[in-house]
Amino acid sequence: MRKDLLVLAFIALLIAVIVNGTKIQSVEEYYLTHIDDITEDAETVFISIDAGAVLDNWDKLDPALRDEKYVPEDGVILEKTEYVLRPNDTVFDILLRTVRHNKIHMEYQGADENVFGSVYIQGINHLYEFSCGPLSGWMYSVNGEYPEYGVSRYVLEDGDEIEFKYTCDLGRDIGHEFTREEGRKIQR
Amino acid sequence: MKSFADYHPLVLFVYYLAVVSLTVFLLHPAIIIFSLLGAVVFFAFLVPVRPFSRDIVFYFFVFLLVAITNPIFVHKGETILFFLNDNPVTFEAIVYGIVVAAMLVAVIFWSKAYSILMTSDKFMYLFGKAIPKLSLVMSMALRFIPEFKAQIKKVNRAQKSIGLYTSDSITDRMLSSLRTFNSVLAWSFEHAIHQADAMKARGYGLKGRTNFFLFRWKRRDVTMFISISLLIVAIFWLIHRGVFAYNYYPALTAVEWSLEQLPQFAIVFLFMILPALIELKENLLWIYLKSTI
Numbered sequence: 264m265r266k267d268l269l270v271l272a273f274i275a276l277l278i279a280v281i282v283n284g285t286k287i288q289s290v291e292e293y294y295l296t297h298i299d300d301i302t303e304d305a306e307t308v309f310i311s312i313d314a315g316a317v318l319d320n321w322d323k324l325d326p327a328l329r330d331e332k333y334v335p336e337d338g339v340i341l342e343k344t345e346y347v348l349r350p351n352d353t354v355f356d357i358l359l360r361t362v363r364h365n366k367i368h369m370e371y372q373g374a375d376e377n378v379f380g381s382v383y384i385q386g387i388n389h390l391y392e393f394s395c396g397p398l399s400g401w402m403y404s405v406n407g408e409y410p411e412y413g414v415s416r417y418v419l420e421d422g423d424e425i426e427f428k429y430t431c432d433l434g435r436d437i438g439h440e441f442t443r444e445e446g447r448k449i450q451r
Numbered sequence: 452m453k454s455f456a457d458y459h460p461l462v463l464f465v466y467y468l469a470v471v472s473l474t475v476f477l478l479h480p481a482i483i484i485f486s487l488l489g490a491v492v493f494f495a496f497l498v499p500v501r502p503f504s505r506d507i508v509f510y511f512f513v514f515l516l517v518a519i520t521n522p523i524f525v526h527k528g529e530t531i532l533f534f535l536n537d538n539p540v541t542f543e544a545i546v547y548g549i550v551v552a553a554m555l556v557a558v559i560f561w562s563k564a565y566s567i568l569m570t571s572d573k574f575m576y577l578f579g580k581a582i583p584k585l586s587l588v589m590s591m592a593l594r595f596i597p598e599f600k601a602q603i604k605k606v607n608r609a610q611k612s613i614g615l616y617t618s619d620s621i622t623d624r625m626l627s628s629l630r631t632f633n634s635v636l637a638w639s640f641e642h643a644i645h646q647a648d649a650m651k652a653r654g655y656g657l658k659g660r661t662n663f664f665l666f667r668w669k670r671r672d673v674t675m676f677i678s679i680s681l682l683i684v685a686i687f688w689l690i691h692r693g694v695f696a697y698n699y700y701p702a703l704t705a706v707e708w709s710l711e712q713l714p715q716f717a718i719v720f721l722f723m724i725l726p727a728l729i730e731l732k733e734n735l736l737w738i739y740l741k742s743t744i
Contacts, residue, residue: 266622288534327698368539370526389529389701 295363299347306348306421310361312341314390314429316436323396323431333389340388341365343424354403354425355382355415362387374415381413390429398433409439454733455493455726459672460573462679467565469683470723474557479695480546482719483553489723490560496730497567510559514552521548527700547699564726566593576664583656591643598642602635682722689715 301307315338317324328334344365346357355371362369370391372383384401385392392400403414404426410417419425428437456463474486495503521544523535528543571590578586610631618624654660689695694715698704 264620267620270622284536286534286536288537290531290533293534293537293539327700327702327704333701368529368531386527389527391527 293363294366295360298360298364299349301345301347307345308348308352308357308419308421308423308425309343309345310341310357310425310427311339311343312361312367312387312427314338314340314388316429316431317390317395319436320395320399320431323399325394328389328394341367348419348421348423352419353415354405354417354419355413357419357425358384358414358427374413379413380416382415384414384427387427387429395429395431399429399431401427402430402434402437402439403427404439409434455729456568458675459666459668460569460577462672462676463569463573464577465676466679466726467561467569469679471558471561473686473719473722474554474561477690477695478550478554478699479697480550481716482695482723483550483557485716485720485723487553487557487560489725489727490557490564492724492727493730494560494564496727496734497564506563510556513559514556517552517555518545518548521545521551529702543699543701543703546703550699566597572664573666576662576666579662587647587650587655591646595639599635599639602638603631606631606635679722679725682718682725685718686722689718695719 314334317334318338321329341361344361346361348357367388369387370385372385374380374382377383387401402409405417405423430437470486474483522540525544525547526539526541528541530542531539532542533540571594574590575586
């Protein structure tokens with residue numbers, strides 16, 4: 264009988280740990296209604312989210328997503344917006360704050376869940392990787408250049424301009440040529 | 452009573468293949484509901500009330516487990532209900548989880564009924580000639596779980612009768628059943644080898660070896676086979692026309708009910724409920740015949 268009690272206590276402990284580790288928020292609580300004010304001496308960055316490439320590949324798009332709700336008529340999900348840069352902010356921190364402020368859907372894979380050691384953006388505004396053909400997904404550029412590493416490893420500087428773009432052709436349709444040299448560089 | 456089992460093995464096999472693959476590949480909620488209903492009602496005719504209700508309770512918990520798992524791990528969908536550890540829990544993911552869980556339980560019940568109807572001799576009759584080795588392995592694999600359960604019961608009873616494992620503690624009983632499980636696992640490997648050896652010693656799969664089977668292709672098999680085939684063709688034609696297309700993410704497909712759809716879904720419903728209908732007809736007939744004595 265004593266053994267039973269011990270097992271029971273262990274199960275109770277397990278449940279307590281799990282309950283303690285879960286955080287339930289309502290939708291209003293999760294989305295930010297207020298964000299850092301832009302003061303004169305604040306460092307800021309610009310961010311925009313764009314799915315214009317989908318418009319040229321409409322036939323490849325998943326039929327369930329062929330709606331203006333998911334791909335706006337001009338492809339712009341978020342116009343260029345200015346946000347305050349906190350010290351050591353990465354591209355991911357800014358993106359997360361932006362989507363929470365603008366109530367845009369976003370799903371990502373945490374940095375501890377993949378081999379790249381960086382957060383991976385799976386979908387924004389219900390447009391997921393592979394939603395528009397096998398070579399499609401989200402890419403980002405800072406000041407017009409594609410860094411070729413993960414969003415949570417890019418530390419931003421004052422005045423940087425982030426662009427999130429949806430590609431249907433591995434970046435070639437949004438002005439990024441993935442060259443063989445770059446591939447080697449990543450492997451190293 | 453098992454009157455559906457009296458049909459020719461080929462009829463049964465074709466029916467099961469079609470019903471299970473339709474359930475798995477057509478993720479339309481209405482079809483899943485039809486399939487679940489057909490499977491559970493048919494299974495209720497095959498087994499006594501007590502084991503049936505025990506199964507229902509057990510698979511209800513399986514259903515719950517699968518249904519809850521999906522919204523925890525999948526965050527797709529438009530209608531966000533609340534956030535769990537910064538991850539959205541969506542209405543669409545919950546609906547999809549329920550549909551997939553129902554699909555799983557439906558397939559399990561079809562398979563349980565299948566294992567009662569399609570005994571291994573019927574399976575051997577169908578495939579023993581064409582693919583002797585594979586059909587032997589298949590029939591052994593299908594027999595594995597029931598045989599395993601029976602053996603566990605046997606070992607457990609033998610051990611109890613010599614005074615072991617009679618502790619009141621639940622933990623002790625669970626640990627002891629683990630030991631029984633271990634020993635039966637070793638037994639099952641050995642048993643499989645013995646079985647295969649025994650079949651080989653009897654010349655299984657050799658040329659010129661004949662078999663005796665009781666199965667005859669009767670007139671009612673022909674009518675059943677033709678009606679099942681017609682239903683399957685009709686359903687595939689409807690699939691081709693996109694009648695059963697349904698999307699869950701990012702938003703559920705809006706279903707517009709119209710009178711035109713009624714016969715389309717009625718065909719699927721008829722196909723799924725067919726075995727239960729046959730059992731019902733035979734049972735009613737039996738009651739009627741008894742009353743006239």
